[in-house]
Amino acid sequence: MSSTMLEHGLKHDPSATRPGPPLWLLAELTYRCPLHCAFCFNPVDFATHEAELDTQGWIETLRQARALGSVQCGFSGGEPMLRDDLEILVAEAHSLGYYTNLLTTGVGLTEKRAEALKEAGLDHIQLSFQDSTREMNDFLSNTRTFDLKNKVAALIKKHDWPMVLNCVIHRMNIDHVDKIIEMALELGAETLELANTQYYSWAVVNRDHLLPSRAQLEKAERVTNEYRERYGDRLQIVFVIPDYYENRPKKCMNGWGNVFLTITPDGTALPCHTARMLPGADFPNVAEHSIEHIWYDSEGFNRYRGKGWMKEPCRSCPESDDDLGGCRCQAFLLAGDPAVADPVCDKSPDRGVVDQAIEKAQLTPALPLKDQPLIFRDPVESRRLSADKTVP
Amino acid sequence: MTQIAPNQIPGIANGYRLQFEKAQDIWVLLYPEGMVKLNPTASQILQRCDNKASVQEIVAQLEEAFETSGLSEDVLGFLAIAHEQHWITLR
Ligand code: SF4
Ligand code: SF4
Numbered sequence A: 001m002s003s004t005m006l007e008h009g010l011k012h013d014p015s016a017t018r019p020g021p022p023l024w025l026l027a028e029l030t031y032r033c034p035l036h037c038a039f040c041f042n043p044v045d046f047a048t049h050e051a052e053l054d055t056q057g058w059i060e061t062l063r064q065a066r067a068l069g070s071v072q073c074g075f076s077g078g079e080p081m082l083r084d085d086l087e088i089l090v091a092e093a094h095s096l097g098y099y100t101n102l103l104t105t106g107v108g109l110t111e112k113r114a115e116a117l118k119e120a121g122l123d124h125i126q127l128s129f130q131d132s133t134r135e136m137n138d139f140l141s142n143t144r145t146f147d148l149k150n151k152v153a154a155l156i157k158k159h160d161w162p163m164v165l166n167c168v169i170h171r172m173n174i175d176h177v178d179k180i181i182e183m184a185l186e187l188g189a190e191t192l193e194l195a196n197t198q199y200y201s202w203a204v205v206n207r208d209h210l211l212p213s214r215a216q217l218e219k220a221e222r223v224t225n226e227y228r229e230r231y232g233d234r235l236q237i238v239f240v241i242p243d244y245y246e247n248r249p250k251k252c253m254n255g256w257g258n259v260f261l262t263i264t265p266d267g268t269a270l271p272c273h274t275a276r277m278l279p280g281a282d283f284p285n286v287a288e289h290s291i292e293h294i295w296y297d298s299e300g301f302n303r304y305r306g307k308g309w310m311k312e313p314c315r316s317c318p319e320s321d322d323d324l325g326g327c328r329c330q331a332f333l334l335a336g337d338p339a340v341a342d343p344v345c346d347k348s349p350d351r352g353v354v355d356q357a358i359e360k361a362q363l364t365p366a367l368p369l370k371d372q373p374l375i376f377r378d379p380v381e382s383r384r385l386s387a388d389k390t391v392p
Numbered sequence B: 001m002t003q004i005a006p007n008q009i010p011g012i013a014n015g016y017r018l019q020f021e022k023a024q025d026i027w028v029l030l031y032p033e034g035m036v037k038l039n040p041t042a043s044q045i046l047q048r049c050d051n052k053a054s055v056q057e058i059v060a061q062l063e064e065a066f067e068t069s070g071l072s073e074d075v076l077g078f079l080a081i082a083h084e085q086h087w088i089t090l091r
Helices: A055-068 A084-097 A111-120 A143-158 A176-188 A202-207 A214-231 A291-297 A328-335 A351-363 A379-387 B041-046 B055-065 B073-085
Strands: A024-029 A072-076 A098-103 A124-128 A163-169 A191-196 A234-238 A260-263 B010-011 B017-021 B028-032 B036-038 B088-090
Touching: A024 A055, A055 A084, A055 A291, A072 A084, A084 A098, A084 A111, A111 A143, A143 A163, A143 A176, A163 A176, A176 A191, A176 A214, A191 A214, A191 B055, A214 A234, A214 A351, A234 B028, A260 A291, A260 B017, B028 B041, B036 B041, B041 B055, B041 B073, B055 B073, B073 B088
Parallel strands: A024 A072, A024 A260, A072 A098, A098 A124, A124 A163, A163 A191, A191 A234
Antiparallel strands: B010 B088, B017 B028, B028 B036
């Protein structure tokens, strides 16, 4: 027997005639959040979508998706702890046979709720390091943040959950990856994801503030590798570089409508959590359609499935199976057309847009950018930006 | 690669879960935000990693179940991979 006999990961044969099941269900329970991250991945216009499915609506969604073959379930947000039926939903998901993941900042995760979540059968907590203050520069020295993470980390340990920490990396904190790694070691994490900001939603609005320079990136990778050598057996460190610095795009969501199904707070079903920004017909809602119809038959989920929608250079590209043309949202954001090659690709005629952003990142001096304030995610900014039609 | 001794006792690692998936008719190993689809042999071995049976006993169980012999090398080879992937712990 060899490892080649094991099929790794969430793969599905793209040439199969009927798509595989939505193996990964992401339940975005709410867009409400006590934090104000400038790189928030919720839609910029989140404040105009305040409706939330009720408990029964989520339970029905969990059941239908599970019957279709979903097996990984992520509860995220916003901050999912703000839903006081979280424990009920986790218990339902667990009894249906999902592997249950909670993606949280730890705000609101008290001893009592941790116990209830364990009881409900929660399998895993991914704790993110987002700061709870607006002083991004204080991010690492902020004792309130550290105390909170310390407390939550202790709860995770106590309840025997695997500890996965996630920290979004950007221009303002990338020079401190050593401190972030030290913090993860001190908290006793098993895995640390140093995920560079990907440029969607709020991160696009704030891109000049967030995109690191090449020198910063190289240094951070070097430092990370040094820590890997020293502590590799204790802490697994995953370092994700911003795709702007690659010359091939990522195989976004492992393919459109291939394995990922996101349900937004109001029940809209999306092939990825940022897809709502794309032009075209509205995506289907679980209140009106069955998950089976949504996944297999809806126009939204078939729109960029497989490769039939591709234009040149992707259509005749020998690498098209590797990345499926990259990310539709990025193509739309940077080139204005969701059906063209992801401009990160150096075969894309729009690569210049990415190069320009990178070039700017090398020239921009250290913070702050005086004439251009950092915009923090909050409902007021959200309403202002959604009224301003120049922002996607 | 991990050297595994026949008297060691394997168990599924904390945070991992072995499960049969009806919709796809396969065994899978689930872990934080991920999943491995297992082929029949891999699933037969992992189903016996119960923190009680030793490697040697697992080999015997499999040889009996499949009315065959000489599985030792395959089982040790797979468990070494499984250990490297952090799927199992060894006592
Ligand atoms: S990125 Fe920050 S603001 Fe956005 S949902 Fe997560 S914690 Fe809240
Ligand atoms: S041209 Fe399209 S398919 Fe080819 S590598 Fe670039 S993005 Fe991928």
